[in-house]
Amino acid sequence: MRNNEIKTLEEKARIIRKHIVEMIYNAGSGHPGGSLSAADILTALYFKVMRHDPKNPRWEDRDRFILSKGHAAPALYAALAESGYFPVNELLTLRKLGSRLQGHPDMRKFPGIEASTGSEGQGLSIGIGASLYAKLNRKLYRVYVMIGDGENDCGQIWEAAMSASHFKTDNLTVILDRNGLQLDGATREIMGIEPLSDKWKAFGWKVIEINGHSFREILNAFDHAKNVKGKPTIIIAHTVKGKGVSFMEGNVSFHGKPPNREEYEQAMKELG
Amino acid sequence: MWKKESQRTAFAEALVELGSRRKDVVVLTADLSSSVKTNKFAARFPEHHFNIGISEQNMMSIAAGLAGSGSRVFASTFAVFATSRVYDQIRQSIAWPKLNVNIVATHAGITVGGDGASHQMLEDIALMCSLPNMTVIVPCDALETKKAVKSAVDYNGPTYIRLGRSEVPTITKEKTPFKIGKATVMKKGKDITLIGTGIMASQCLLAADELEKEKIDATVINMSTIKPVDKKTVIKYAKETGAVVTAEEHNIIGGLGSTVSSVLSENIPVPMKRIGIPDIFGESGNSEELMEKYGLTSENIVKAAHDVMKRRGVERT
Structure with missing residues (x-):
């Protein structure tokens, strides 16, 4: 049964990648690299893993997703639109005056956005808040937080890492989008964050490492995380920045730069 | 002359009162529960009190996550740690999305005394006033502190409530009216x-x-x-x-x-x-x-x- 399911997800991810490229091209600014690297994981979350209802976005028992790396907003917006939270044609209003699709996610603009993010390093703590609320009020929802690898430079991430395991937030799963690049270059050159797996283990987390572009591995990891008791789980997802567009893959210059017309056309052709 | 009373004790009493009549109140502190006196609330409602350790940035964003989920949150620490140390977390996680987080800052001002400049927060009102959506309250005495805390719980949007360390003269009366935004x-x-x-x-x-x-x-x-x-x-x-x-x-x-x-x-x-x-x-x-x-x-x-x-x-x- 999983083979068919995986095919459907791969097709959804392809559409989401096309939205990402189109939105950013149309906006004339934005962050294609980190949106494309996150696309498969977001597709898995919104189309398979999370319990949510686009027709009832404030459903109390919904699973929550918080995009701590807020600059990947186009990927989140595309996943929400494809899920039915708002019309797909609204995606092209990204970053335009009066749009609900702000450059970075604004939870006040529409339901489905669970947290206002954009200043690196804060989303994990916000997720801990949502997770503590669930425990306090005997709610069974799960909380998913996606952080970037560059965010591991932030002190607050480690404050949060320590407290999540202290409070035994086993309803919390973090996905670390390990694409290896940050604005100024390769993460290993800007700030040494390895050994990441050992660090998170030392902070009391269950650590799972996967290929972040293999739906089989992504789905298995989320299934596994649901069954971990007494501690939070982090999925270190090895990804490729700019995944799906040949000339953006592993190219740091597309961290925060839109494609020009030629690049846009080629990207759309490659994505089919 | 006036009786001198502690604003921190008044804050503690107001929290316990709130906790005993509603289940949505959650209190956070950062390793200062005995100084800011949230320990009184913690003793009565241990499940609703979280000590986040000396990680105020983390505390403010956790407060945002709780408030975004439906809790009425009080996050309390010294004024220095409740403002300048966490200005970005308050700005991004709390004020921008206009969440119901009440930041109760104790030990504000020069009257902190012996601890000196590092702990005498004198710029907090300026910082908090410059944030859109933020409401800034400076109660004059213990009675007004109680009223401010009780008014803040249902106030729409974040508040910053500034309290001192030392006892202050009680110049208002039980029946003195108090309304946020009213002198x-x-x-x-x-x-x-x-x-x-x-x-x-x-x-x-x-x-x-x-x-x-x-x-x-x-x-x-x-x-x-x-x-x-x-x-x-x-x-x-x-x-x-x-x-x-x-x-x-x-x-x-x-x-x-x-x-x-x-x-x-x-x-x-x-x-x-x-x-x-x-x-x-x-x-x-x-x-x-x-x-x-x-x-x-x-x-x-x-x-x-x-x-x-x-x-x-x-x-x-």
Whole structure:
């Protein structure tokens, strides 16, 4: 049964990648690299893993997703639109005056956005808040937080890492989008964050490492995380920045730069 | 004279009262529960109290996550750690999305005393007032602290409630009305308006007594909300008296004085003088000595009153 399911997800991810490229091209600014690297994981979350209802976005028992790396907003917006939270044609209003699709996610603009993010390093703590609320009020929802690898430079991430395991937030799963690049270059050159797996283990987390572009591995990891008791789980997802567009893959210059017309056309052709 | 009482104890009592009648209140602190006195709440409602350790940035964003989910959150620590250390977390996680997080900052101002400059927060009002969506409350005494905390719980959007470390004179009564955004006129007079906030409201009342001996009849306003400031009351009494003195235990820049002077200059430019800390860091000493050294006294308010009345002129239209 999983083979068919995986095919459907791969097709959804392809559409989401096309939205990402189109939105950013149309906006004339934005962050294609980190949106494309996150696309498969977001597709898995919104189309398979999370319990949510686009027709009832404030459903109390919904699973929550918080995009701590807020600059990947186009990927989140595309996943929400494809899920039915708002019309797909609204995606092209990204970053335009009066749009609900702000450059970075604004939870006040529409339901489905669970947290206002954009200043690196804060989303994990916000997720801990949502997770503590669930425990306090005997709610069974799960909380998913996606952080970037560059965010591991932030002190607050480690404050949060320590407290999540202290409070035994086993309803919390973090996905670390390990694409290896940050604005100024390769993460290993800007700030040494390895050994990441050992660090998170030392902070009391269950650590799972996967290929972040293999739906089989992504789905298995989320299934596994649901069954971990007494501690939070982090999925270190090895990804490729700019995944799906040949000339953006592993190219740091597309961290925060839109494609020009030629690049846009080629990207759309490659994505089919 | 007035009884001296602790604002922190009042805060603790208000929290316990709130906790006993509603289940949505959650209290956070950062390794200071015995100093900010959330330990009283923790003893009664342990499940609803989270000690986040010495990680205030984490605490503020956790507060945002809880509030976004439906909790009414009180996050409490010393004023230095509740503002400048976490300004970005408050801005991004709390104020921008307008979440119901009440930041209760204790140990504000120079009266912290012996701990010295590192712990004497004198810029917090300025920082919090500059944030859109933020409401800034500086209760003048223990009774008003209780009322502020109880009003804040259902207030729409974040609040910053500023409290001192030491006991302060109780100048209000149980039945004194309190409303966020509304000033309290403590005394009405026709010659000059004295506006105080926090501990300086009582100094304004003392100054009014001194002025009365010289047959100067002062209005005294307790400005417990700095933002949004009660413009109507400021304008009304500025018009009636034609001269204003403000007094606060805060940097002269960006606090009560700055706020009132903006209201006056745009609406009714009358002579005014600001009493406050003259844009410097504090130092160790006991509270009274420090208040004296930095001119946070009724004597200084009286002097300022003479000064502005002279500038206004004796003859008034």
